[in-house]
Amino acid sequence: MELTKNQVDDNLTSSVGRATYNQPVPIWDAKTRSLTDFTTHFSFVMSAPNPAEYGEGISFFLAPFNSKIPDNSSDGYLALFSPETALNNDSRNQIVAVEFDSNKNRWDPSTDHVGINVNSIASEKTVLWKSSIKTAATANAWVSYNSTTQNLSVFLTYAHKPVYRGNSSLWHVVDLREILPETVGVGFSASTGEVVELHKIISWSFNSTLETSDGKEKNKT
Numbered sequence: 001m002e003l004t005k006n007q008v009d010d011n012l013t014s015s016v017g018r019a020t021y022n023q024p025v026p027i028w029d030a031k032t033r034s035l036t037d038f039t040t041h042f043s044f045v046m047s048a049p050n051p052a053e054y055g056e057g058i059s060f061f062l063a064p065f066n067s068k069i070p071d072n073s074s075d076g077y078l079a080l081f082s083p084e085t086a087l088n089n090d091s092r093n094q095i096v097a098v099e100f101d102s103n104k105n106r107w108d109p110s111t112d113h114v115g116i117n118v119n120s121i122a123s124e125k126t127v128l129w130k131s132s133i134k135t136a137a138t139a140n141a142w143v144s145y146n147s148t149t150q151n152l153s154v155f156l157t158y159a160h161k162p163v164y165r166g167n168s169s170l171w172h173v174v175d176l177r178e179i180l181p182e183t184v185g186v187g188f189s190a191s192t193g194e195v196v197e198l199h200k201i202i203s204w205s206f207n208s209t210l211e212t213s214d215g216k217e218k219n220k221t
Helices: none
Strands: 016-020 038-047 057-064 096-101 113-118 125-128 139-146 151-157 170-173 183-191 198-208
Touching: 038 057, 096 139, 096 151, 113 151, 113 170, 125 170, 183 198
Parallel strands: none
Antiparallel strands: 016 183, 038 139, 038 198, 057 096, 057 183, 096 113, 113 125, 139 151, 151 170
16 A cells, blocks of 8 residues: 555655544543553555655554645655644644654654654654665564553564564653544555655554443454
């Protein structure tokens, strides 16, 4: 699944795209205040037509169901934020995301990094990412949330046969009830700017545990 324009399309610059699960996913229950646990695993490839310069990145995100791509959200905004609300932690954004960012913007700590974003394009936590965009290797990522500790953790590997044992490359404590509505859309976004790259999701699974007070069952995709 290609998230942004590829070689057979016209201009690759300033491209944006999203792909989301077609049903809303319960994240917390207003009656009980219960939060979900969830784990998602996805494999993806980011590659560059010109290995000397590329950008901008891809994200896994949670946001209001059926939310739209904001205007002017190409370049470093990753099809998540508009420039007007991207940097002020605006509660109207209602976004929690994990970004795999390949180009340094003015709010970024380094060129290639993984970040956890809460209502802002400026990440709450980041870690250096030794990306393989120049070789187009397949990355495997796990993003998990523990409802008891409110810990959102990320594990990324390029191992040929990856095994996930609950370890993490990056983590951040966040109460999803303070950021997101009870049900959300989950999926991926990506963008290019003046420099470009290709963004491909190869596989994806998502499992959550919340059974809400109205009897809705846990979610598995």
